[in-house]
Amino acid sequence: MSVRLPRARRARLSLFTAGTASLALLVTACGGSGGSSAAPEDFSYLSVTENTTVKTALTTMSKGACRTANEALPLKVETVPQASLDQKLQLLAGQDALPVQFAAGNAPALTQQLAESGKVADLEKELKKLGVLDQLEPAAVSTIKALYGGELQVLPYEYNIEGIFYNKKLFQENGLKAPGTWKELVAAAAKLESKGVQPFSASGQQGWPLTRLISGYLYRSLGPDALQKVADGKAKLTDPEYVKAAEEVAALGGKGYFGKGVGSIDYDTAMNQFLNGEAAMFYMGSWALANISDDKQNKVGAENVGFMPFPAVSGGKGSVDQYPSNVGLGITLSAKSFDEKTGDWVSCIAKNYGSTALKDHGSISGFKVNTEVKDANEVTTQVRDTISSSKQNVLWFEALFGTKATTVSQTNAASLVSGSMKPEQFMQTVQDALAAQ
Structure with a gap:
C-alpha cells in the first residue's frame, strides 16, 4: 500500500484492512450490463486525496509523452478522501456515471462486484488488443490476479514486494x-x-x-x-x-x-x-x-x-x-467509456508510466521501465531487479x-x-x- 511521507503511505496501506460493507447496495445499484457506450469528453480520473503520485505523474505525461492522447482526450482529475472512496464509487455506479479511470475500491471485493455488473473494463482483453499487455511486469499481473479472483481488474500504478x-x-x-x-x-x-x-x-x-x-x-x-x-x-x-x-x-x-x-x-x-x-x-x-x-x-x-x-x-x-506483494490502491477503467481515445491513453500509460514514476518520484510500479533511469542506490536496483525477475508472488x-x-x-x-x-x-x-x- 509516491515518495513516501510515512503517514500518506500508511493511509495507502490501510486499504488492505478496509471492509466490504454496503456490497449488497452496490449489487442493487449496479444491475445491468454497464449501459450503452458513450464517447467520453475527457480522460476523467477519480483519485484519492492521500495519493499524489499517480495524478502528478499522469499530469507530467499529459504534457510530454502522452501529449497527443491528452489533446484528443484531456486529462481531468478529481479527488476524494480514501475513506469516502467506496461510497463515491457506489453512488457513481448507481448513476451509471463512473469516470473513465478511477481508484478501485478499498477492498478487492468491491471492484469484483463492479466487474460482475459490467462496469469495469476487461483490462486483459483491452491491453492485448492494444498490444501493451507485455508492458506489465509478470509478477504484478500475478499479484493482481491473486487478489481479484484470477482476473486482471486493475492496473499496477504501484507495486511493492x-x-x-x-x-x-x-x-x-x-x-x-x-x-x-x-x-x-x-x-x-x-x-x-x-x-x-x-x-x-x-x-x-x-x-x-x-x-x-x-x-x-x-x-x-x-x-x-x-x-x-x-x-x-x-x-x-x-x-x-x-x-x-x-x-x-x-x-x-x-x-x-x-x-x-x-x-x-x-x-x-x-x-x-x-x-x-x-x-x-x-x-x-x-x-x-x-x-x-x-x-x-x-x-x-x-x-x-x-x-x-x-x-x-x-x-x-x-x-x-x-x-x-501488493499493488497499493489499484486503479481501473470504466467499461462504458473505453473507446479508441481511451485506448490511446492506456497504451501511452503502459509504455511510459513506469519510467516517469521512477524518475520523478522514486516510485516502483508494476509497469516496465522502458527508458534508462539511474537508481538512487544499490538496494533500489536490487529490488527492481528482483521484481523484474520474479514470476510467482504470494500475498x-x-x-x-x-x-x-x-x-x-x-x-x-x-x-x-x-x-x-x-x-x-x-x-x-x-x-x-x-x-x-
Missing part, C-alpha cells in the same frame, strides 16, 4: 551473512542479541509487520497456497502446521529480539529505529526505499542497507523467490481476510510476541473471527 531489509555494516561487524534459512535467521538474531544489538525493528502498534512474519513462515513451510486453503475452508489456522508458524514468530519475541515495548512502537518509530542503526533487521515492503534513499532520514547510509527474501524453511514446500497474512478477522489479527499481534497470548490462542482467535464473517 516485501522482504527483510538489513544493516550490512552491523552484519559485517558481527561476522554475519544474509541468512538463507529460518534456522540461520534465528541464529543470526541470537548472535546480534548477545552482542547488544537489537535484531529486529517492528511496529506492534500497527500489528501487520508482525503478522507478515507468520504468513512468511507459512508460505515457506506449506507453499504459496497456504492461506488460500484457509480461505477456501480446506485448512484452518488452528491446524498444527499453521500454529507452528505463530509459535516460531512468538519465540522471536520471547527472546527479546524485537526490543522492549514492541506493542507501543508505531510505524514511524520502527522505521527510524532501523534507519538510525538501532536495529539490524526490518521486515518491510519496497515502499521503504523512499525512506532509505532519504539522507535526512537514513543515518546508516543507503550503501549499508541490503535486502533479502524471507528465508526458506527446511523441508518446506515454498520457495524464497516467492515474494509477498500477506490478512489479504484474504474480512474486516473483523483483519482487525483481530493485527490488534493481537503484539500480544503474541510479548507472550501475553499463546500461539494457539492467537490462531484460534483469528480463526473464530474468520468463521464469523
Whole structure:
C-alpha cells in the first residue's frame, strides 16, 4: 500500500484492512450490463486525496509523452478522501456515471462486484488488443490476479514486494551473512542479541509487520497456497502446521529480539529505529526505499542497507523467490467509456508510466521501465531487479481476510510476541473471527 511521507503511505496501506460493507447496495445499484457506450469528453480520473503520485505523474505525461492522447482526450482529475472512496464509487455506479479511470475500491471485493455488473473494463482483453499487455511486469499481473479472483481488474500504478531489509555494516561487524534459512535467521538474531544489538525493528502498534512474519513462515513451510486453503475452508489456522508458524514468530519475541515495548512502537518509530542503526533487521515492503534513499532520514547510509527474501524453511514446500506483494490502491477503467481515445491513453500509460514514476518520484510500479533511469542506490536496483525477475508472488497474512478477522489479527499481534497470548490462542482467535464473517 509516491515518495513516501510515512503517514500518506500508511493511509495507502490501510486499504488492505478496509471492509466490504454496503456490497449488497452496490449489487442493487449496479444491475445491468454497464449501459450503452458513450464517447467520453475527457480522460476523467477519480483519485484519492492521500495519493499524489499517480495524478502528478499522469499530469507530467499529459504534457510530454502522452501529449497527443491528452489533446484528443484531456486529462481531468478529481479527488476524494480514501475513506469516502467506496461510497463515491457506489453512488457513481448507481448513476451509471463512473469516470473513465478511477481508484478501485478499498477492498478487492468491491471492484469484483463492479466487474460482475459490467462496469469495469476487461483490462486483459483491452491491453492485448492494444498490444501493451507485455508492458506489465509478470509478477504484478500475478499479484493482481491473486487478489481479484484470477482476473486482471486493475492496473499496477504501484507495486511493492516485501522482504527483510538489513544493516550490512552491523552484519559485517558481527561476522554475519544474509541468512538463507529460518534456522540461520534465528541464529543470526541470537548472535546480534548477545552482542547488544537489537535484531529486529517492528511496529506492534500497527500489528501487520508482525503478522507478515507468520504468513512468511507459512508460505515457506506449506507453499504459496497456504492461506488460500484457509480461505477456501480446506485448512484452518488452528491446524498444527499453521500454529507452528505463530509459535516460531512468538519465540522471536520471547527472546527479546524485537526490543522492549514492541506493542507501543508505531510505524514511524520502527522505521527510524532501523534507519538510525538501532536495529539490524526490518521486515518491510519496497515502499521503504523512499525512506532509505532519504539522507535526512537514513543515518546508516543507503550503501549499508541490503535486502533479502524471507528465508526458506527446511523441508518446506515454498520457495524464497516467492515474494509477498501488493499493488497499493489499484486503479481501473470504466467499461462504458473505453473507446479508441481511451485506448490511446492506456497504451501511452503502459509504455511510459513506469519510467516517469521512477524518475520523478522514486516510485516502483508494476509497469516496465522502458527508458534508462539511474537508481538512487544499490538496494533500489536490487529490488527492481528482483521484481523484474520474479514470476510467482504470494500475498500477506490478512489479504484474504474480512474486516473483523483483519482487525483481530493485527490488534493481537503484539500480544503474541510479548507472550501475553499463546500461539494457539492467537490462531484460534483469528480463526473464530474468520468463521464469523
